[in-house]
Amino acid sequence: MKKLLASLATAALMAPGALWAQEVIPLTVASSHPTVVPWVGMIKTVFMARTDEILAETGNYQIEWNEAFGGQLYKANATLTSVEEGITDVGWVFSFLEAAKLPLSQASSNAPFATANPPALLDTMQELLETNEAFLEEWESHNLKVLGLTATDLYDIYLKEEIGSIAEIDGLKLSAPGVLGNWLRGTGANAVDGALPTFYTDVQTGVSDGVLTLALGALPIKLYEVAPYIHRFDAGAAFSGAVAINRDVWNDLPEEVQNAMIQAGQDYTTAHGQDLVERHEFALNKMVELGADQSTPVKIIPMPPEERTAWVNALPALATDWAASLEERGIPAKEFMSQYMAGLRARGETPARDWDSEL
Numbered sequence: 001m002k003k004l005l006a007s008l009a010t011a012a013l014m015a016p017g018a019l020w021a022q023e024v025i026p027l028t029v030a031s032s033h034p035t036v037v038p039w040v041g042m043i044k045t046v047f048m049a050r051t052d053e054i055l056a057e058t059g060n061y062q063i064e065w066n067e068a069f070g071g072q073l074y075k076a077n078a079t080l081t082s083v084e085e086g087i088t089d090v091g092w093v094f095s096f097l098e099a100a101k102l103p104l105s106q107a108s109s110n111a112p113f114a115t116a117n118p119p120a121l122l123d124t125m126q127e128l129l130e131t132n133e134a135f136l137e138e139w140e141s142h143n144l145k146v147l148g149l150t151a152t153d154l155y156d157i158y159l160k161e162e163i164g165s166i167a168e169i170d171g172l173k174l175s176a177p178g179v180l181g182n183w184l185r186g187t188g189a190n191a192v193d194g195a196l197p198t199f200y201t202d203v204q205t206g207v208s209d210g211v212l213t214l215a216l217g218a219l220p221i222k223l224y225e226v227a228p229y230i231h232r233f234d235a236g237a238a239f240s241g242a243v244a245i246n247r248d249v250w251n252d253l254p255e256e257v258q259n260a261m262i263q264a265g266q267d268y269t270t271a272h273g274q275d276l277v278e279r280h281e282f283a284l285n286k287m288v289e290l291g292a293d294q295s296t297p298v299k300i301i302p303m304p305p306e307e308r309t310a311w312v313n314a315l316p317a318l319a320t321d322w323a324a325s326l327e328e329r330g331i332p333a334k335e336f337m338s339q340y341m342a343g344l345r346a347r348g349e350t351p352a353r354d355w356d357s358e359l
Contacts (some may be wrong), residue, residue: 007229012321025257026064030088032079034070036220038279039150039272043243046271047148052259062256064225070258074295076195084142089249092150095241096178097195100259101142103326104135104333107340108238109179110322113312113346113352114272118151118237119273123147124343126269134332139242145250148243148274152214153280155183155235158227160203162301166311175199177206182247183235186314196221203259215283216276224230224287228296232284232312233303233324236352237276243268271272302303312352319355334359 029048035041048065074082079094080101081087095105100332108114108121115121126149128135139146162180163169170188181191192208196217202208203226210227211218212235218224243265246346250258284300291298319337341356 004311009174011066017203017305017316022059023063023254024062024064025253027089028065028066028068028073028193029090030068030082031092032071032074032076032094033092035047036219037196038216038220038275039240040069041060042272043090043092047243047261047264047273050267051260054260054263055257058256061254063257065236066350071197076197080142081242083238083246084291086246086248088123088172088244088246090243093241093244094195094241095178096180099179103329103331104132104138104240104336105241106322107202107333107337108328110182110318111337111341111353112183112204112238112315112318112357114341114355115347115349115351116151116154117202117236118276119270120344120347121151121237121239121347122149122269122273124340125151126266127343128336132166132336135336139244140247141245144244145241146244146249147261148272150240150242150269150270151276152238152240153216153276153283154237155180155212155214155232157210157212157231158203158218159231160227162229162299163231166303166307166314172209174210174212174244180212180238182318183315184317186316187311199223202225214219215287219287222290224291224298226292228291228298230287230298230300231303232300233308235308235311241354245292247299253306279358309352315353315355317358318348320358 031040033040035044051063055307064216076094077097079091080098083091083093095102099106118316129146166187171191173190174184174196177195178193181193183189192202199211199213200223202223203210211223232282288298288300323333323337338357341351344351
């Protein structure tokens with residue numbers, strides 16, 4: 001018996017990790033969009049992977065991920081409430097479709113053509129999340145803890161037929177996600193509310209004549225099959241939402257797990273911003289390659305700079321209208337828009353239109 005006890009004691013000293021059990025924490029992670037959409041796929045390949053990697057350094061905790069991507073639990077119009085109410089523990093919140101509940105998050109969407117640099121945009125929004133109390137409260141009031149931010153690559157117009165100027169979209173029906181329909185105001189085009197999961201069918205069935213969307217979203221949904229003419233305007237990037245966790249779930253997590261997720265969220269934001277830059281051109285070229293043999297081959301039509309300028313100048317005072325409507329509700333939108341534009345300029349960006357000077 002003495003020899004046995006001595007052996008056990010020696011084993012414990014040699015392998016101290018065996019003295020306690022690793023705690024396994026089950027968490028559901030979900031999204032409305034499929035993982036072929038890059039920023040959704042990166043929730044798994046970057047955010048979840050980094051969380052696991054950081055926790056593995058001590059071995060005290062392990063996350064047991066229950067994945068429900070691609071609309072298994074909810075659709076694009078319920079991303080916020082699904083995290084807020086705990087339908088999922090962690091999820092991507094699509095802010096474009098939440099203008100009423102996340103009003104300040106629509107600033108970049110109401111200041112189009114302000115930047116074509118997603119990392120600069122994300123860095124600015126992260127700074128605002130840390131320094132602007134109204135912006136932080138806007139998210140936290142919905143029982144959310146923001147972990148990582150998402151943005152878009154550059155927007156172009158995908159059509160069934162080729163056009164030569166922005167004036168030719170007058171009268172067309174173009175699908176666009178939520179608030180981005182505002183980018184069509186003043187052009188004569190009619191915005192059809194939609195999202196990446198609906199765009200292909202919208203065009204295929206004639207609900208719309210084309211789509212205002214981004215290359216990294218158009219490629220995985222094969223939008224080029226039904227809208228083969230890609231009119232390249234490089235209309236700019238926009239803030240699109242966040243990877244967030246239900247606040248009640250967050251509060252119950254051990255501090256070590258919280259810290260791991262905070263770091264993983266920062267890494268996700270950085271990797272996502274760089275990915276948007278690197279893969280934008282790749283996605284455009286890939287669509288041309290994949291659509292070369294279809295009945296109407298994919299064609300990219302670079303729009304002249306003057307057409308881009310004509311589009312920007314045709315827009316009404318979007319930022320002014322947006323800010324005025326929010327100020328009436330006591331939301332400091334003018335200050336936020338000014339801080340947003342100043343943040344972009346501080347990072348070397350030159351907006352195509354000085355929206356803040358119009359406030």
